[in-house]
Amino acid sequence: MTHLDGNALAGLFADTLGIDITAAIGKCGSCHRTFELARANAFVTAIGAVLRCAHCQGMLAVIVEKPHEVIVNLSGLAHVAMARP
């Protein structure tokens, strides 16, 4: 499937984690590169969204929205630096 930009997940990240992904810098846990998360690859499906590193395609984040809970996996992110709101 084709991907979007991390920028496209701004609403989902704001809603579920309170993070403004469009102003966040992330470090990939796989290749250890650091980049604006808005530049990562976003794969959006009916069951959830996956954010992958644009360089190594390593998984950065998975967000699955279920009717009564949201499941978030951030194990692929070594760190996230966010601008203060």
Next chain:
Amino acid sequence: MSSPIRASWHVGRVASCRPETESAVRLELDVPTWPGNHAGSHLDVRLTAPDGYQATRSYSVASSGQTTRVILAVDEVPAGEVSPYLVHQLAEGDELEVHGPLGRYFVWSPAEPDRSPVQLIAGGSGVVPLFAMAAAREHEADHAEFRLLYSVRTPEDVFFAEELSALKKTIVEIVHTRRSPAGSPRPPARLTRESVADSVFPASATPRIFVCGPTPFVETIAGWLVQLGHDPTRIRTERFGGSG
């Protein structure tokens, strides 16, 4: 990076809706609690079915600044879950849930100190956030040079045709891929690396570049720009596609 405007959920009311092209609608929403938005940012529209099922999609905002009137231009994705409703069903007076403004990344703000030239490159309905940037530029007496390169299928598919032709501070070049306007000396053709090189600011001018369109369009253009010597960190992209 532009200054933050906090995103939250709002209820908007459709002030007007009219056809933008054969497949797209222009929606003007009155959102009393809208905090204003930077040019280029987007919002999420959430539809809720009677049984509680919800579908959310992102749309770029064509307007900007301190206003509670929010303008969208939505192209129909056939068999999509949200866009056919927005294009065909939504009527004046209807309410719509929107989440925004979203985005401090794919935005242009006149307050930014960077006065390098700004190159906008649009594929199809990807022109919406770029139009917002060009329209915002119109309000500034003295600022960066702007150019818009807009690839679109036919003359009838052009979004904001009147507004684009009225822009005084952005040089607009429209490239038709399927059919040119009657009398045009230029046969319809897709962009090529060479035609892009001829149209955009050269790498030596260190332009900031915003590219918006369907994923394959954005991938192709961004790849060419890097081959033409543009700094990848100066190129910002916004892809769309898929589920509409």
